[in-house]
Amino acid sequence: MLSEKILPPDLGLEQALQNKIDQKTKPLGALGNLEALALKIGLIQQTLTPELKAPHLLVFAADHGVALDGVSAFPQEVTYQMVMNFLGGGAAINVFCRQNGLGLTIVDAGVKGDFEGHNKPADFKIAHGTQNFVETAAMTAEQCSTALEHGREIVKDLFEKGSNVIGFGEMGIGNTSSASLLMSVFCDLPLTECVGRGTGLTDTQLQHKQERLTRALEFHQLDRSDPLKVMEAFGGFEIVMMAGSMLAAAERKMIVLVDGFIASAALLAAYQLNKNILQYAVFCHESAEQGHQKILKYLGGKALLKLDLRLGEGTGCALAYPLLQSAVQFLNDMASFESAGVSEKKS
Incomplete structure (x- = not known):
């Protein structure tokens, strides 16, 4: 394994x-x-x-079939558009990585759309987004295994280039829905304690999101005894790939910087495969997303920062990195x- x-x-x-x-x-x-x-x-x-050597941040991007089911305040094409923004250097994560001297790699884990020209993300695309997990599994067993392995390959390369600190961020419209379901199953918590407003849902939209995710839970009828099956059912390609990367980083005794809700859900998935990963994880920011505090409590983690961020992208990692420098200094x-x-x- x-x-x-x-x-x-x-x-x-x-x-x-x-x-x-x-x-x-x-x-x-x-x-x-x-x-x-x-x-x-x-x-x-x-x-x-x-020593902190060649710190690097990975932002995994992918689309989710459930985004077409009205669970997000933003249309699905924003994933592709934001990846283009990352590549152009104009997003928050670009600014903070430049400010604090972090390398940055954007990974296409499964964006719905193709990138052309010389300025492209690292291409580890599994498919053009997952399936809608309200109706079927988000991905096949083979896709899940491939995503984990791709994550492993990416970290292995960075490690061999001298990095011993690696941070994790994500981009994917609909991925708070995926993270909420993973959290509900892995933490054995009611879905109402795991679902939040994501990118800014209204009360009506939030109710719709809860209803669709409840239907997904009832459809799949899974528990945490088979974590890979749970990841196949509810995961996003970016979340599963991130989990594989986190496991590979811990195996190489790298410092694992964990961002907010989505990245913590990926860590939660990795934790089901090997609980020792927590001893390499540094929680960087406590998200404004309501489920994140409960994941931190479940994992016994305490975040370095609490700034009410709800952006993702690994912004919490980039902002917290100077605190690691201060600790070492x-x-x-x-x-x-x-x-x-x-x-x-x-x-």
């Missing part, structure tokens, strides 16, 4: 890392969540002096009480 080689970080270094953090010229715990982040990065890399460069000649707190 894809996930067999993911092992948890060796905790033998944990006490030495914690001692190093505690000996910095500050009161114990005074750097708050940055201290926990520094400890996690040190354990992932198995060193007292971690204080661990490596901040003076200790001993080296600075500063007296410690009286016992």
Whole structure:
């Protein structure tokens, strides 16, 4: 199975890392969540002096058959149009990646439309969008397996080029519906706790979305005992490919930066295949989408930022990356009480 080689970080270094953090010229715990982040990065890399190398963000794009069922405030063609915007450098994720020095790759996992010319996304297209999961499975078993494997290939290439930090974002009209269903099954929660307004649904549109997704759940009658079957039924090509990429990154002991609701649903899917993946994941932003807080609670995660973003694209990863830099920098460069000649707190 894809996930067999993911092992948890060796905790033998944990006490030495914690001692190093505690000996910095500050009161114990005074750097708050940055201290926990520094400890996690040190354990992932198995060193007292971690480094962040060639950070890269992957944005997976694909279309969803259910988008034609009126579950989104935007028409399906926006997926293609936004990919073109990414390629032109004009989207929020382009701006934030440029600002913070992150590499960026746009992946066509299954956009409904073809890209021509020299400026194209990385082509890993499975099909021109999934099927409508209200009526049938979103994808075949073969398509699901191919999506997982493509995700693996993409990360393997970045790793071999020297990256040890990888962030995940997405674009796909209708993908909050897919994420909500995956969440409902994998977290064993009522659908009403998982469905949100997505890109800005009205009350009437939200009711319609809930009705269609309830029908999909009733049609497929699945539980989390067979995660691949759940991914086939409800997944999007971008979500499944992202899950494969996350598993491959954890296998290579890379830091996995997780964006908002959709990316967390992909992590949730990956988690069903190997629970050790959580020890490599850094939750970057708590989304305004109501289901996201519940996914974080289910996975025991705490996000670095809470800015009420609901854009996707990996924006939370790009915005949170400077916090990883700060965590590594204080661990490596901040003076200790001993080296600075500063007296410690009286016992």
